Amino acid sequence: MSQLTGFRPQNPRAGGFQRQNTRMLRILAGLAVVAGMASGGLPDVACAEEPVLSGVTGHEHRSVIVQSRPVIERLPVKVIEPVDLKLAVDGTVFVADRAAECVFRIDRTGSVSIAAEKLPGLQRMQLQADGSLFLLTSTGSQSGLHQVTASGRQVYLQALPFIADAFEVTSLGTIFVSHSSSGRIMTISSEGAVSERVRMQMPVIDLALNAAEQLEALLPSGQLVMVSEEGHVVTTGSAPTGSTRLTSLQDGKMLAILPAIEGPSTIVEVSRDAQPPRIFPVVAKIPAGTRAAGFDALGNLCLANPDLRAVTKVTSQFEIPCPHCGRPTRLIFSSEQPVRNEPDSARF
16 A cells, blocks of 8 residues: 555546546456566466466466556545445445435445435444445444345334444444443444443543454554453554544554644554554555545555545556456556566566
8 A cells, every 4th residue: 555645536526436447447458467477476376277378377466567547536425424434345435425314325336326324313334244234323422323134125223312533343243332421332232232342531432352352442642542341442553633533454553533623634553562663664655635535455445535526446456367267366456666676576
C-alpha cells in the first residue's frame, strides 16, 4: 500500500469511471505478456504440475512492479452523505449513506443496487464472511441494530435506549456497542441478551476486532485498549491523538484515520510498542473529510467522503492470469524509485 499524492478523483458524469476502467483493461492486456516474461525469474509462487504450453513447464512466478501512479476512480454511485463502507472478498463495495437512508451495493462491473433501505439515522455498518450486513442507526435518544441476511432479507434486530456511536460483530454473532459519552461498552449475545462489558473512564472513539477477534477500543488520547470477556482493560497500542476510524487487516495490522486541520488527512498504522512513537507510519494520504476507509483482498484502498459526496477507489495492485498456466500473477503499480536487487519482483 503506497502513499497517495495528487489525489484527484474522476467525475463519473464526465465519463471518468469508464475512462479509468478502459485504461486499466488496456494496461492489464499489455502487461499480461510482461507477466509471462517475468514468470521465468526468481521464485515467488512456484507453479507445479501445470500442463505444458508453448514448451514452457515447471516455471515460477514473481510480482511485476510497473513504474506508474495508482489508478484512481470515482465509483459510479450518486451518494449524498456516505458515512461508512465495507468491501467483500469478491470486490463488491457496500456504502452506507446516511442522507439517502440506504446501503448501496457496487459490484466489480460498476453496477449499482440497493442492499438495504428505509434506515433513518444510518451511521455504521459491518460485513460478515457469509455476505450478511449488520447496520447501526441512531435517531432521537435511541439506536437500532438491523441485519440484512445473506439471502437479502432486511430484519430489525434490537432497539437500544441510548445513542450508540460504534459497534462490532464477531463471527459467532456477538455484538459490541459503545456509548461514547458515558464510556460504556455493551455486549449483545446472539440470543439478544444485553449486558454491560465495561464502563471506561473516558469516551470511546471507535471499536474494532483484531485478527484474533478480540475487542479493542480507541480512546481520545490515541490509546488502544483490549477489553476481555471479564471486562478487564489492557493497553495494546497507540494511534496519534485525534485519530478516528479503526480498520483491522487480515495480517494483524490495525489502521486509523487521522483527520487534518489543513491539507490531506492520513491513514496511519497503529503502533504496538509500549511507548507511542514520535512518528507513526503513514499508509496513505487521503482527502480531507474522508469518513471511512477499507481495503480489498489485494490491499487496494476505497474511501467514503461525505464532503466530496464521493466513493473513491485507489487501485495499485492487480492479479492477472499467467499465460502459461493461468495461475494469478501479482501486478503492482508503484511511483517509488526502483530498489536494486529485489529478490521477489521484477520492475518495468
